[in-house]
Amino acid sequence: MLTLSGQLNTYLVIGAILFGFGIFGLVRRPSLIGMLIAAELVLSGASINFMAFNHFLAPDPTVGQIFTLFIMAIAAAEAAIAMSIVIAVYRNYKSIETDDLTELKG
Amino acid sequence: MNPSLFSPEGLAGVIFLILIGVTLIGAVIATCTQRLIRSVVGLAICFLGVAGLYYFLNSPFVALMELLIYVGAVCVTIAFAIMLAEPDENKLLRKKPGMSGGLSLVCGGAIAYGLAYAGVNTTWVSAGAKVNDGSVKAIGVELLTTFSMVFELVSVVLLIAILGALVLARAGRN
Numbered sequence: 001m002l003t004l005s006g007q008l009n010t011y012l013v014i015g016a017i018l019f020g021f022g023i024f025g026l027v028r029r030p031s032l033i034g035m036l037i038a039a040e041l042v043l044s045g046a047s048i049n050f051m052a053f054n055h056f057l058a059p060d061p062t063v064g065q066i067f068t069l070f071i072m073a074i075a076a077a078e079a080a081i082a083m084s085i086v087i088a089v090y091r092n093y094k095s096i097e098t099d100d101l102t103e104l105k106g
Numbered sequence: 107m108n109p110s111l112f113s114p115e116g117l118a119g120v121i122f123l124i125l126i127g128v129t130l131i132g133a134v135i136a137t138c139t140q141r142l143i144r145s146v147v148g149l150a151i152c153f154l155g156v157a158g159l160y161y162f163l164n165s166p167f168v169a170l171m172e173l174l175i176y177v178g179a180v181c182v183t184i185a186f187a188i189m190l191a192e193p194d195e196n197k198l199l200r201k202k203p204g205m206s207g208g209l210s211l212v213c214g215g216a217i218a219y220g221l222a223y224a225g226v227n228t229t230w231v232s233a234g235a236k237v238n239d240g241s242v243k244a245i246g247v248e249l250l251t252t253f254s255m256v257f258e259l260v261s262v263v264l265l266i267a268i269l270g271a272l273v274l275a276r277a278g279r280n
Contacts (some may be wrong), residue, residue, distance in 0.1 A: 001119070001123070002108065002109055002111070002115070002116050002119025002120065002123075003108065003109070003115075003119060004119065004122060004123070004126075005118065005119060005122040005162045008230060009225065009226050010126075011159065011163070012221075012222065012225030012226065013222045013225065013226065014126060014129065014130075014159065015221075015225075016217075016218045016219075016220075016221035016222035016225060017130065017133070017218050017222070018129070018133055018152075018156075019217060019218060019221060020214040020215060020217050020218020020219075020221070021133040021134070021136070021137050021214060021218070022137075022214075023210075023213050023214040023217050023218075024137055024210045024211060024213065024214025024215075025136065025137035025210075025214075026210075027206070027209060027210035027213050027214070028137065028206055028207060028210035028211075029137075030206075031142070033142055033184060033187055033188055033191065034142060034145065036184060036187075037136055037137075037142075037145055037146065037149050037184060038136070038137060040149060040176070040180065041133055041136060041137070041149070041152065044152070044153065044156050044176070047156075048156060048159060051159075051160055051163045051165065051168065052163065053230075054163070054165075054240075055163040055164055055165070055240075056230070056232070057230055057231075057232050057233055058233060059233045059234040059235065059236060059237055060236070060237050060238065060248075061164075061236055061238065061239070061240030061244075062238060062240050062244045062245045062248045063248070065165050065167065065168050065240065065245055066245060066248060066249060066253055068160075068168050069168065069171060070256065070260055072171060072172070072175045072176065073175075073260045073263070073264060074260070074263070075175075075176070075180060076175055076179055076180055076264070076267075077263055077264055077266075077267035078267075079179075079180045079183045079184060080183060080267050080268065080270075080271045081267055081270055081271055081274070082187075083183050083184070083186065083187040083271065083275075084270070084271040084272075084274035084275035085274055086187050086190075086191055087187065087190055087191060087274075087275050088274050088275060088277060090190070090191040096191050
């Protein structure tokens with residue numbers, strides 16, 4: 001039990017659980033911001049997988065770290081854009097419920 | 107093989123278990139609470155745990171960046187969005203109970219189980235000897251040589267994200 005930190009499988013399972021929580025939140029949350037939070041969980045599950053393979057298997061242990069840094073940069077850009085979209089949507093509809101945004105529905 | 111509880115390795119193992127607990131509790135708070143501001147705090151707790159896991163994976167630089175960017179920037183951005191848009195999830199969750207919760211639990215559980223099962227039951231083969239030590243210096247050298255193009259592209263993406271956020275949030279305001 002105390003040697004878990006040295007095993008690849010531990011990190012893979014944690015990454016899978018975080019990914020599952022993210023999907024759970026994406027389906028369950030009825031508002032855009034809740035879905036954004038869940039999407040961050042999905043990204044961080046993927047990052048944990050990259051870092052685990054990078055530490056245990058990869059011949060060049062910088063590649064996974066750099067990939068995780070790029071994921072962080074993309075996540076930051078995504079959060080900024082999603083926030084401004086949420087604000088624009090809220091200004092037009094006075095709501096950020098996903099059920100209310102039906103203007104493009106045929 | 108099994109270290110005693112009070113040896114350095116044993117204490118590191120205990121800290122690792124605590125970090126796993128922090129990560130999972132944070133994820134539960136982030137997805138299951140009614141009020142969105144609490145779920146942002148849960149997200150921050152979860153990222154604290156993930157930063158600790160990165161530290162155990164021998165990359166303190168990425169752990170620090172996780173704290174700076176995710177806890178310091180992304181969570182604060184989401185908190186701003188919540189304050190500006192004042193969503194009322196309480197009312198929404200009451201309006202459509204049951205169905206959505208069960209369905210999402212099945213989806214998330216099935217995907218997590220499938221991924222964990224596939225990961226644990228595969229025999230992973232190491233790709234060969236390490237060519238460097240993965241230190242901060244090695245990361246810097248790789249970023250400015252092998253990955254310099256991607257590095258520049260990411261900075262362009264961030265610049266466009268800043269401009270796009272400004273344009274989107276300003277449109278429609280007189």
